[in-house]
Amino acid sequence: MDGAKYLWSDPDTNYTAWKEMDIPQLWESAGLAGLDGVVWFAHEFQLDPQDVLNDLEIHLGQIDDNDIAWINGFKIGETQGYNLHRAYHVAKDQLKTGRNIVVVRVEDTGGGGGIYGEAADMYVKLSEKKIALSGSWRFRIGKGDFSSTVGPNSMPSLLYNAMIHPLIPYGIKGAIWYQGESNTSRAYQYRTTFPLLINNWREDWGLGAFPFFFVQLANFMAPSVQPEQSAWAELREAQSLTLSLPNTGMATAIDIGEANDIHPRNKQEVGRRLALNAIRVAYHQDVVASGPSYNAMQIEGNRAMISFDHIGSGLYLKDKYGYVNGFAIAGRDKVFRWARAQIMGDQVMVWSDMVAEPVAVRYAWGNNPDDVNLYNLExxxxxxxxxxxxPGITVNERYR
Known part of the structure; x- marks a missing residue:
């Protein structure tokens, strides 16, 4: 190792003094919002005497962006790239009967960072069995060795001056915007910057409030196991709030994302939903272009009755479970718990036996809400x- 740079890969490090984080998830969702840099992770697992007789593999799923991994102080591999599955070979002479320590140094150069993906992709692969590596890991913020995390395309005004401004002399009917993933770490700021962009383009073109349509962030990363704080959910909220601008429309993609790919493959459905918005806003035809959107909540005992706009011909349960999935409910303690939910005409009734006096409800609030199934009949x-x-986890985050 090159000096103190990788000192924490030493298995004699006192990892019990480090904080804990449930893995997999982006660290922005675990209290490290806005952190671009290096975080070290450590996790121990047990091996029986027969387990150390052969080589094995360590699978870590996907890591954003780059990583170096060790086991018991031996370097076993490194990878650069946020969307690549990590699988590292471990020689049998690097293993020990009993306690083994895997250490991962994760470097994030911008946006989300951490060991993410699906829990099922994190395991020790032995000849006859697997040992799960998902769950609680120890972590500690490290020192990065890069002088700048800002690439050329992230420099303020560069993309606008190079790619948008030259188009301004030409007439346009409208615009479609598909972006937001790289802004999740400062999602609250997006509430301001996104409307400013739309208004700025409209002012520059001088064509009035031309139609502007956008795609809400798709579900991504490991499915939500428990109700969670989520920078991605806060960015989606910022996008929804932007619908207050005139002549705008949003294609919701919360049901067509992929846990392991930030770029969903089903672009045809994304395009169809954008087209519905264009037909409604730009061409003034009476079509349903949005799924149900929250309107109001009324508390009745330990039940919350949720009313919606844009229900079209009615609410519809795209049934896989026999109940509406994706709702969470909280009392005054602000602790959200998974809720039961039932369609009641044009409303959804939400409740949990663990919340006697509900004050708040959330739906599909997470990086990757698992199997959401509330639709309209359209x-x-x-x-x-x-x-x-x-206040959310990105409320104080700004561009740096």
Whole structure:
């Protein structure tokens, strides 16, 4: 190792003094919002005497962006690239009967960072069995060795001056915007910057409030196991709030994303939903272009009754479970718990036996809400929402 740079790969490090984080997830969702840099992770697992007689493989799923991995102080591999599955070979002479320590140094150069993906992709592969590596890991923020995390395309005004401004003399009917993933770490700021962009383009073109349509962030990363704080959910909320501008429309994609690919493959459905918005806004035809969106909440005992706009011909359960999935409910303690939910005409009734006096409801609130199934009869998914306005994890994050 080159000096103190990789000192924490030493298995004699006191990892019990480090904090804990449930893995897999982006660290922005675990209290490290806005952190671009290096975080070290450590996890121990047990091997029986027969397990150390042969080589094995360590699978870590996907890591954003780059990593170096060790086991018991031996370097076993490194990878650069946020969307690549990590699988590292471990020689049998690097193993020990009993306690083994895997250490991963993760470097994030911008946007989300951490060991993410699906829990099923994290395991020790032995000849006859697998040992799960998902769950609680120890972590500690390290020192990065890069002088700047800003690439050329991230420099303020570069993309606008190079790619947008030259188009301004030409007439346009409208614009479609498909972006937001790289802004999730400062999602609250997007509430301001995104409307500013739209208004700026409209002012520059001088064509009035031309139609502007955008795609809400798709579900991505490991499915939500428990109700969670989520920078991705906060960015989706910022996009929904932008619908307050005139002549705008949003294609919700919360049901067509992929856990392991930030770029969903089903672009045909994304395009169809954008087209519905164009037909409604730009061409003034009476079509349903949005799924159900939150309107109001009424508390009745330990039940919350949720009313919606844009229900089209009615609410529809795209049934896989026999109940509406994706709702969470909280009392005054602000602790959200998974809720039961049932369609009641044009409303959804939400409750949990663990919340006697509900004050807030959230729907599809997470990086990757698992199997959301509330739609309207036109086949458009309900828009993720929350009824509370409690400060989120990106409220104080700014561009740096």
């Amino acid at each position: 086949g458009l998914p309900a828009v993720p929402f929350r009824t509370d306005n409690w």
